[in-house]
Amino acid sequence: MAIFLKRTGSLILLPPKTGSMWLRSAFKASNIPHELLGPAELRGHGDLSYYGRDFSRIVTFVRHPVSWHYSYWFYRSHGRSAWEPAKWEFDAKCASTDFDIYIGRATSLC
Numbered sequence: 001m002a003i004f005l006k007r008t009g010s011l012i013l014l015p016p017k018t019g020s021m022w023l024r025s026a027f028k029a030s031n032i033p034h035e036l037l038g039p040a041e042l043r044g045h046g047d048l049s050y051y052g053r054d055f056s057r058i059v060t061f062v063r064h065p066v067s068w069h070y071s072y073w074f075y076r077s078h079g080r081s082a083w084e085p086a087k088w089e090f091d092a093k094c095a096s097t098d099f100d101i102y103i104g105r106a107t108s109l110c
Contacts (some may be wrong), residue, residue, distance in 0.1 A: 050055035
């Protein structure tokens with residue numbers, strides 16, 4: 001997901017699990033002219049290979065890797081979603097109901 005700020009020509013990249021729901025709500029409530037961008041097949045999450053670099057500014061939010069992985073694992077294991085090994089190679093290689101096993105698999109991919 002990304003937010004395009006029309007007045008400044010800026011792009012705010014919103015990687016999954018980095019507070020994008022909160023930020024989208026804040027922009028909607030603020031009445032700042034903006035447009036939500038992103039590929040539907042990735043639930044709106046894209047990177048610069050999708051958006052390009054033709055913006056006056058590009059910013060993003062980041063999260064500590066361990067915190068991000070815990071959030072992703074919890075979302076897949078206990079949250080509103082499930083592991084999708086047929087759709088995502090990462091899920092196929094890392095899925096586990098045990099966080100220690102999951103993080104071991106995830107870090108061995110690097």
